[in-house]
Amino acid sequence: MKKLLYSKKAAPYIFILPFVITFAVFWLVPIIKSGYMSTQKILPGQSTFIAFDNFTRLFGDRIFKIAVLNSFKYMILTLILLIPIPMLFACLINSKLAGPKLTNFFKSAMFVPALTSVVVAGTIFRLIFGEMDTALANQFISIFGAEPVKWLKESFTGFAALLSLACWRWWGVNTMYFIAGLQNIPEDYYEAASIDGANTWQKFIHVTIPQLKPTIVYVLTISIYGGLAMFNESYMLYQGKITHLII
Amino acid sequence: MKSLKTKKTPLKILVTLLFVFLSILILIPFWAIFVGTFQEGSMLIRNGLNLKLDFSTANLDNYVMLFTESGDYFKWFFNSVILTVVQVVLTLFISAFVAYGFAAYDFKFKNLLFVCVLIIMSVPFEMLMLPLYVQINDMSLADNYAAILLPFLAHASTIFFFRQYLTGIPKELIEAGRIDGASEFGIFFKLIMPIMKPSFAAMAILNGMNSWNNFLWPLLVLRSSEKYTLPIGLNTLITPYGNNYDLLIVGSFFSIIPILVLFLCFQKYFIEGMTAGAVKG
Structure with missing residues (x-):
C-alpha cells in the first residue's frame, strides 16, 4: 500500500x-x-x-426537416445578434467614455440576466409577450400605433420573441468575453497606430479585430453549437406548442 | 487640449445615454416580475406582465401563500441548495484530482485520454443526453440524485480549466515535495491544492451557477415531486389551473434572489468564472 x-x-x-x-x-x-x-x-x-x-424514416420525416431548418435559422440569427453587438458594447465599456460608475453599473446589469434559470427567464418573457393589449410587448408597440399582436402564436413574431430572450440572456456573457479579450491587447499597439496617423475606425479594423481573433473564434464556436443545441429556451417560451414549427 | 475635450463631449453624452437606456432595457423584465408578484395569478395569465404597479389591485397574497401553503416549494429550494453545494464540492475536488494527473505526469495514453476530455467538453450535452438517459435507466438510477451527480463529477471543462492552471506550476515544487518525503498524493493534497485556490473560486461559481439553474437533465431524470429541484418544481407550476401562477411568479422571483446576492458580493469571481472558458488554450 x-x-x-x-x-x-x-x-x-x-x-x-x-x-x-x-x-x-x-x-x-x-x-x-x-x-x-x-x-x-x-x-x-x-x-x-x-x-x-x-x-x-427520420430523413423522410416532415417535422424533422422543419426542426433542422429552424435550428440552423436560429443559430445563424444568434450569430448575427450575439457577436457584433456585444463586441461593440465591450469596446464602448473599455473606452471609458461614460463615467466609471455608470460603466460598472452597466457591466453588472448586463450580466444579471445570465444568472436567471431558463425557467424563470422563459416565464417572464412568455408573460411579457402575452396576447392582450396589457402585456408589455403589446403596450410597447402600441406607442407606435400598432395593434396588439399574438406574439407566440405567429412564426415570425414567435421567433422574434425567442431571439429577444437569447439576446437578453447572452449579451452580457459575450460582452464579458470580449472585454477580457480587449484587456489583453497591449496599449503600445494603439500608440503605434496613432503615431502612424490611424483614426479610431482604422485602429479598430487593423489592431482590435486581429488581436481579438482568438476570442472571436471562441465565441463563434460556442455560439454555433449553442445555437444548434438550443432546447431549453424554446421549450420554456412556447411551452411545447408546435404551432411555431412552420417556417 | 481644449479642442480635444469639446470634440469628445458629444460622443461621451451619446455613450452615456446608450448605457443608461440599455441598462433600463435589460432590467425591465426584473421590474416586470417584481410588479407581477403583487398581482393575482389568474390576472397575469390573461393580461401578461407589464410595468405598472396598480395599487388598486396590488396585494401581498402571493407572498402569504408562498410562506403558508406553498406545497413543496421550500422543499425544492432546499433540494436545490443541497444539490448545488454537494455538486460543487465534489466536482471541484474530483476534477482537480484528475487535472493534476494530466498536468504533472507523463504516461501511456495520456494524449488519447485528454482528447476524450476535449470531446466530452466540446460535444453539446443535448447530443449525449439520450444515450446517457438509457444508461441511467439500465443502471436503475432514475429518480435518484446519483443520476444527476455521478456523470458530471469528473467534469470535462473543469478538468480542462484546472489543467491549464496547473501547467503553470513549476515542476521544482513537486520535486521538492518528493525530496521532503511526501507521497504522490500527499504532494497533491498538501502542496498543490492550496495553490489552486484562485482557480477554485472561478470554477465554484461556474459549476454552482450551472447546478443551481440546471434544467434539462434533472427534468429527464427526476420523477417524484419531493425530489424536484427548484427549476423543475417551478416548471410543474406552469399549468393554468388553481393558484399555480400566483406561486410561480413569486417563487421565480425568490429563486433569483440568492444567486443575485452572491453575484453582488463576488462579482469579480462570477465574471472570471463565466468567462473562464475563453482563457488561452
Missing part, C-alpha cells in the same frame, strides 16, 4: 481513474449502445435488426 502511494508509475493512473470510469460508464458505453439501438426495431421485450430503416 505504501509502495503504491509513492510509486511515480502508478500515481498518474490513480489520478485520472475517476475520469476514465466516468467516461467509460456514462459516455462511451451509452454512445456505442445507442449506435447499436439505432439499427434495431425496439418493442417491449423484443428487438429486431432493421439496418438503416430508422434513418430512412
Whole structure:
C-alpha cells in the first residue's frame, strides 16, 4: 500500500481513474449502445435488426426537416445578434467614455440576466409577450400605433420573441468575453497606430479585430453549437406548442 | 487640449445615454416580475406582465401563500441548495484530482485520454443526453440524485480549466515535495491544492451557477415531486389551473434572489468564472 502511494508509475493512473470510469460508464458505453439501438426495431421485450430503416424514416420525416431548418435559422440569427453587438458594447465599456460608475453599473446589469434559470427567464418573457393589449410587448408597440399582436402564436413574431430572450440572456456573457479579450491587447499597439496617423475606425479594423481573433473564434464556436443545441429556451417560451414549427 | 475635450463631449453624452437606456432595457423584465408578484395569478395569465404597479389591485397574497401553503416549494429550494453545494464540492475536488494527473505526469495514453476530455467538453450535452438517459435507466438510477451527480463529477471543462492552471506550476515544487518525503498524493493534497485556490473560486461559481439553474437533465431524470429541484418544481407550476401562477411568479422571483446576492458580493469571481472558458488554450 505504501509502495503504491509513492510509486511515480502508478500515481498518474490513480489520478485520472475517476475520469476514465466516468467516461467509460456514462459516455462511451451509452454512445456505442445507442449506435447499436439505432439499427434495431425496439418493442417491449423484443428487438429486431432493421439496418438503416430508422434513418430512412427520420430523413423522410416532415417535422424533422422543419426542426433542422429552424435550428440552423436560429443559430445563424444568434450569430448575427450575439457577436457584433456585444463586441461593440465591450469596446464602448473599455473606452471609458461614460463615467466609471455608470460603466460598472452597466457591466453588472448586463450580466444579471445570465444568472436567471431558463425557467424563470422563459416565464417572464412568455408573460411579457402575452396576447392582450396589457402585456408589455403589446403596450410597447402600441406607442407606435400598432395593434396588439399574438406574439407566440405567429412564426415570425414567435421567433422574434425567442431571439429577444437569447439576446437578453447572452449579451452580457459575450460582452464579458470580449472585454477580457480587449484587456489583453497591449496599449503600445494603439500608440503605434496613432503615431502612424490611424483614426479610431482604422485602429479598430487593423489592431482590435486581429488581436481579438482568438476570442472571436471562441465565441463563434460556442455560439454555433449553442445555437444548434438550443432546447431549453424554446421549450420554456412556447411551452411545447408546435404551432411555431412552420417556417 | 481644449479642442480635444469639446470634440469628445458629444460622443461621451451619446455613450452615456446608450448605457443608461440599455441598462433600463435589460432590467425591465426584473421590474416586470417584481410588479407581477403583487398581482393575482389568474390576472397575469390573461393580461401578461407589464410595468405598472396598480395599487388598486396590488396585494401581498402571493407572498402569504408562498410562506403558508406553498406545497413543496421550500422543499425544492432546499433540494436545490443541497444539490448545488454537494455538486460543487465534489466536482471541484474530483476534477482537480484528475487535472493534476494530466498536468504533472507523463504516461501511456495520456494524449488519447485528454482528447476524450476535449470531446466530452466540446460535444453539446443535448447530443449525449439520450444515450446517457438509457444508461441511467439500465443502471436503475432514475429518480435518484446519483443520476444527476455521478456523470458530471469528473467534469470535462473543469478538468480542462484546472489543467491549464496547473501547467503553470513549476515542476521544482513537486520535486521538492518528493525530496521532503511526501507521497504522490500527499504532494497533491498538501502542496498543490492550496495553490489552486484562485482557480477554485472561478470554477465554484461556474459549476454552482450551472447546478443551481440546471434544467434539462434533472427534468429527464427526476420523477417524484419531493425530489424536484427548484427549476423543475417551478416548471410543474406552469399549468393554468388553481393558484399555480400566483406561486410561480413569486417563487421565480425568490429563486433569483440568492444567486443575485452572491453575484453582488463576488462579482469579480462570477465574471472570471463565466468567462473562464475563453482563457488561452
